Amino acid sequence: MTSRIVKTVSRTIIPFIFLFGIYIIIHGHLSPGGGFQGGVIMSMGVILIIISYGHDIIHNYTKSLSLIETLGVALFIFMGLIGILIGKSFFSSIGTIWLLNIIIGLKVCSGIVLFYMLFIKWEHPP
DSSP states (O other), X not given: XXXXXXXXXXXXXXXXXXXXXXXXXXXXXXXXXXXXXXXXXXXXXXXXXXXXXXXXXXXXXHHHHHHHHHHHHHHHHHHHHHHHHTTSOTTOOTTOHHHHHHHHXXXXXXXXXXXXXXXXXXXXXX
């Protein structure tokens, strides 16, 4: 159980964490950063929610997070195969790096949150 101060501060700062993570993901092809770094930042926002409000608040979303991670891998491979389908090499389709950054960001965010939830379940069995 956390205090009202922790909940208020986290409720104030979490939107800015997500906004910064989305910014890093979207502008990753123009500046340092990208899908992985933005995904880690966004997962820290979700983990802050878990720490502030308890792990029961996100426990119902584990299947959705697992599905997002699986779809992230499938979409990443599909984006690579598009280059082969158009007659070029793997990942050679032009103009898709921003889409790859979004896919990687969602996959990394969901994967890190799932790892954290696994560690919580391991530390505090039901």
